[in-house]
Amino acid sequence: MTEIGNLLSKDLKPFAANESIDSVQDFFAEQLFSHFPVLEDDVYIGSIAAEDAETFDTSKIVSDYKYSLEGFFVRDSMFWLDVLEVFAKNHTNVVPVLTDENRYAGYYELTEVTSLFHETPFLKESGGILVVKKDVRDYSMGQIVQIVESNNVKLLGAFISYLDNQFAEITVKVSQGSINELIATFRRYEYEIVSKHEEDDYLNNLRERSEYLDRYLNI
Numbered sequence: 087m088t089e090i091g092n093l094l095s096k097d098l099k100p101f102a103a104n105e106s107i108d109s110v111q112d113f114f115a116e117q118l119f120s121h122f123p124v125l126e127d128d129v130y131i132g133s134i135a136a137e138d139a140e141t142f143d144t145s146k147i148v149s150d151y152k153y154s155l156e157g158f159f160v161r162d163s164m165f166w167l168d169v170l171e172v173f174a175k176n177h178t179n180v181v182p183v184l185t186d187e188n189r190y191a192g193y194y195e196l197t198e199v200t201s202l203f204h205e206t207p208f209l210k211e212s213g214g215i216l217v218v219k220k221d222v223r224d225y226s227m228g229q230i231v232q233i234v235e236s237n238n239v240k241l242l243g244a245f246i247s248y249l250d251n252q253f254a255e256i257t258v259k260v261s262q263g264s265i266n267e268l269i270a271t272f273r274r275y276e277y278e279i280v281s282k283h284e285e286d287d288y289l290n291n292l293r294e295r296s297e298y299l300d301r302y303l304n305i
Contacts, residue, residue: 090166093199094183096192100125101134103149107142114139123182123193124148124155130182130190132157159184162191166202169194207242207259214265215257217247217280218272222254225277233275234260237268255280 098117101110103126113122114136121133132155134148142151158176160169162183172181179196204210218230227244234241240261248255260268269279 090169090199090202091162093194094192095195100190101148103131105148107139107146107148108144110134110139110148111144119180121156121178121180123190125190130159130184131155133182161186166199169199173199211242213242213259213261215259215281217255217257218277219253219255219280220277222249222252225254225256229275230256230258233271234258234268237271239268
């Protein structure tokens with residue numbers, strides 16, 4: 087698997103604080119970036135947003151709009167999942183990278199970092215996917231792992247795919263095999279099965295009984 091450090095880019099120089107807004111607008115017209123980092127005396131001071139730059143006076147320079155810069159960044163020692171979280175929280179496709187000594191090291195692009203996710207067993211390995219749902223106060227990732235492993239299948243990945251004040255939905259990927267027993271075990275632990283599965287005997291039985299009842303009532 088590719089290390090995230092190998093994805094560090096220095097292809098494009100960051101904006102200088104004394105860069106003209108006119109040149110910043112030209113840059114964003116050519117590059118499909120939502121943001122780009124700004125340095126002042128080689129120190130990172132924030133990222134300028136493409137949408138903001140469109141509205142700025144072209145006769146001014148970046149430092150005239152220092153108040154609008156967004157200060158997000160990641161460290162070059164961070165794990166790629168933590169880096170993805172910074173992308174998501176800041177609605178950006180470029181994140182500046184700083185060393186532990188706060189020196190600007192370059193930047194990560196979202197498309198490059200997400201490529202790491204595509205190399206994980208969650209996406210690469212063949213298997214089955216379930217989406218389970220439970221009260222947000224009652225679900226447990228540890229319990230989910232235990233349920234999976236107790237059914238002699240391997241857990242390939244799990245993440246919280248939806249969360250609100252009432253419920254949590256967890257997407258689970260497991261190794262290939264019969265999924266019926268696993269579904270039954272989740273139900274015994276009072277997890278609702280959100281995803282649909284053709285081999286789900288419980289749902290098939292309910293469907294057959296419903297169809298039988300419909301036929302009976304229509305006699």
